[in-house]
Amino acid sequence: MLLLIDASRANNEQKTGVEWYAFFVIEELKKIIPRDIQVILYTRESLKGALSNLPPNWSVKVLGWPPRRLWTQIRLSWEICQMKKQCGSDNLALFIPAHVLPLFTPAKTFITIHDLGGFKFPSGYSWFERWFTKFAVVFAASRATIFTPSDFSKKEILYYLRLHGKKIADEKIKVVPNAYNKEEYLYNLPEEKISAILTKYKIQAPYFLTIGRLEEKKNTVGLIKAFEIFKSGLERAPANDEKNNFQLALLGKPGFGYDKVAEALKKSAFKKDIILPGWVDQIDVPYLIAGAKAFVFPSFYEGFGIPVLEAFAVGTAVIASFAASLPEVAGGAALLVNPNKPMEIAKAFELVISDVELRQKMIVAGLKRAADFDWSKTAIRIFDEIK
DSSP states (O other): OEEEEEOTTTTOSSOOHHHHHHHHHHHHHHHHSOTTSEEEEEESSOOOGGGGOOOTTEEEEEOOOOSSSOIIIIIIHHHHHHHHHHHOGGGEEEEEOSSOOOSSOOSEEEEEOOOOHHHHOGGGSOHHHHHHHHHHHHHHHHHOEEEESOHHHHHHHHHHHHHTTOOOOGGGEEEOOOOOOTTTSOSSOOHHHHHHHHHHTTOOSSEEEEESOBSTTTTHHHHHHHHHHHHHTTTTSOTTOGGGGOEEEEESOBOTTHHHHHHHHHHOTTGGGEEEEESOOGGGHHHHHHTSSEEEEOOSOOSOOHHHHHHHHHTOOEEEESSTTHHHHHTTOSEEEOTTOHHHHHHHHHHHHHOHHHHHHHHHHHHHHHTTOOHHHHHHHHHHHHO
16 A cells, blocks of 8 residues: 655644644654555655654655645645556555645545634634635545544534535544644653743743634633733732732734734733743743643634643643533543633633642643543554554
8 A cells, every 4th residue: 555645734844733733643653654555745845854754665755836825736636646547546545634635536535624613613714714614624525534633523524514415424534632742741841941931932920821823713812801800800919919920921823813812912901911922932832831820721612722731741720711622622620611701711810820729630630631642542543544
């Protein structure tokens, strides 16, 4: 068998959750795919970093394509079409860990659909992204076995496919959970290194932290409002009370609907305490999470939510939305809140920092929950389906 893998997203330098998924799954597949199976990685550019270290039975093919769009639909599709002519469809398998299928696919095709944000939360996406999501999911259902990271996402996919007249067998969608990087996200990271990283990004303890694009879907405006309520409630606290010094760190780049975030920041009475480091070096992220009093993830919609596991792993208490897949991922180890109620998020801030016993129980529960997830398990389950 010849296995073809789209590594274009895994090869991005600045990765978000989906790109990290593709990267780690490919890295783990390198360890378990036997030598008698040939693997070709397809990319837009030469492989970077660890991705470029290939086993003897692996190779890479760079598919040049000057236009920004339609690399998958035109360039990769043409390549797959040529491979089918050379090798025969029955001897090929195709795996797309992120994004969408090419127009031409072999008989054995597999794709990971991470969520249906374009369907479920249309206001968080452009009209093109909404249309493209619908097309991509319906097309994938007719051509591929689908991997998805949560039971929640599987139910969403089945519902929306049937809503749009596409019936699909339940067993054609496989739930394969995501994981996190266990080599970087460690418990009891050195305090001196945490302090150095905070200085680098001009963040001062104590602080709350969130990670993700600054946009409507991630509920960034709601989080800012919750922080304002939390800070306003401290006006009667003693001047030297630690709570008065709390900051909110928003890690991530602007996303769709950032204009509302920018307006909320501009109007905030506590904008001097809201830190926007922008994109940060991946190697620094575990230390930033570990230094926080709580990691806050009040998103309206997530297909999984890898940052929740990362926070668990470094021993930071998590406040998360009770929406979408997050209760499933948290597994009872996070304090769940209504993302539509900033007051409820603010009360969770107060509870986590004031109840030391509760926070410690959350940390212990989080560490135990994080131990259940491993990228090697994810890759093994994927390859078991492909082989």
